[in-house]
Amino acid sequence: MTTQMNSPVNADGVISLELTENDRYAVRRLTTALTTNPLALIDSTEWVRQAMELSCELPLRLREALRRFRRHPGAEAVLLVRGLPVDEDDLPPTPSVPGSVERHPTTPAAALALTSLQLGDITAFRQEKGGALVQNVVPVPGQEDFQGNAGSTTLTMHVENAFHTHRPDYVALLCLRNDHENVAGLRTASVRTALALLSPETRRVLSEPRFVTDAPPSFGDSTPSAKPSAVLNGCPDDPDIVVDFHATQPQDEAAAAAFRALGEALERVRRTFVLRTGDLAIVDNRLALHGRTAFRPRYDGRDRWLQRTYVHLDPRRTRPYREADGNVLS
Ligand SMILES: O=C(O)CCC(=O)C(=O)O
Ligand SMILES: [Fe+2]
Numbered sequence: 001m002t003t004q005m006n007s008p009v010n011a012d013g014v015i016s017l018e019l020t021e022n023d024r025y026a027v028r029r030l031t032t033a034l035t036t037n038p039l040a041l042i043d044s045t046e047w048v049r050q051a052m053e054l055s056c057e058l059p060l061r062l063r064e065a066l067r068r069f070r071r072h073p074g075a076e077a078v079l080l081v082r083g084l085p086v087d088e089d090d091l092p093p094t095p096s097v098p099g100s101v102e103r104h105p106t107t108p109a110a111a112l113a114l115t116s117l118q119l120g121d122i123t124a125f126r127q128e129k130g131g132a133l134v135q136n137v138v139p140v141p142g143q144e145d146f147q148g149n150a151g152s153t154t155l156t157m158h159v160e161n162a163f164h165t166h167r168p169d170y171v172a173l174l175c176l177r178n179d180h181e182n183v184a185g186l187r188t189a190s191v192r193t194a195l196a197l198l199s200p201e202t203r204r205v206l207s208e209p210r211f212v213t214d215a216p217p218s219f220g221d222s223t224p225s226a227k228p229s230a231v232l233n234g235c236p237d238d239p240d241i242v243v244d245f246h247a248t249q250p251q252d253e254a255a256a257a258a259f260r261a262l263g264e265a266l267e268r269v270r271r272t273f274v275l276r277t278g279d280l281a282i283v284d285n286r287l288a289l290h291g292r293t294a295f296r297p298r299y300d301g302r303d304r305w306l307q308r309t310y311v312h313l314d315p316r317r318t319r320p321y322r323e324a325d326g327n328v329l330s
Contacts, residue, residue: 093301101132126330168310175275
């Protein structure tokens with residue numbers, strides 16, 4: 001059936017879609033429309049609205065894949081879209097400043113926004129990178145060991161902004177260029193595949209409010225500690241997961257044992273994606289954790305560069321926290 005061919009589940013359980021030359025051409029037509037005004041601002045209401053309208057004109061097979069992924073995220077809870085129109089030769093040097101974001105529309109930022117906007121609404125948090133909607137994930141000199149996207153050491157597996165009630169439903173990561181040695185990999189691990197490796201007792205403990213998750217370093221130090229909450233939530237046979245192995249603290253011994261068992265199970269099922277230029281990985285942040293393998297930056301303008309958006313499915317749920325019905329949560 002054509003629908004299955006459009007976004008097949010690979011042998012490794014990951015749903016992926018390879019764009020054709022025609023698809024790429026169609027996406028490029030839309031990114032061109034979104035990048036013609038050099039003074040436009042990605043974070044403006046007008047640009048986001050235009051991008052949302054144009055996202056309805058994305059190639060049908062891409063829209064189908066996104067719609068299907070929304071309802072059926074698969075065992076790995078990752079959708080890989082390959083071949084978006086990013087030309088490495090056209091890219092400026094990889095930024096290397098702290099807090100790097102894209103303010104003005106570029107082809108990759110527009111492609112990322114268009115795709116994200118067919119999944120849901122793009123959002124950002126005021127306290128993180130100034131609330132910019134398209135954020136650069138780049139290594140920063142001196143921050144090699146930082147547990148955040150400016151680092152280049154192994155990035156511990158986490159649900160994005162696990163501490164936050166309104167954490168994103170999806171994290172979308174578009175690769176502009178990979179590292180020099182092509183070893184940096186996005187890692188993902190799905191609770192759907194890990195669950196079978198956990199004992200009923202471990203699942204029970206993980207489903208109780210016995211874990212505290214702090215804000216990640218990207219939020220600064222001002223955020224108060226959260227109340228204890230559960231790591232597994234919702235349907236016991238197909239739960240959502242909320243955990244950050246850098247920021248979550250089990251509150252008692254049995255919780256610590258369950259936490260360790262979960263970490264081991266997730267490690268056994270994790271996947272590594274060495275993304276290429278034009279590859280977009282969309283992670284369902286309710287079901288999968290993500291992290292990154294280590295790499296060696298050179299700070300020569302050719303370092304690894306991803307662009308990231310967060311996607312929320314239901315803007316009404318966050319309306320009290322979004323000023324003027326905009327895209328930034330505070
Ligand atoms: O560098 C990566 O592949 C992932 C970084 C990350 O966790 C993020 O940007 O949310
Ligand atoms: Fe992350």
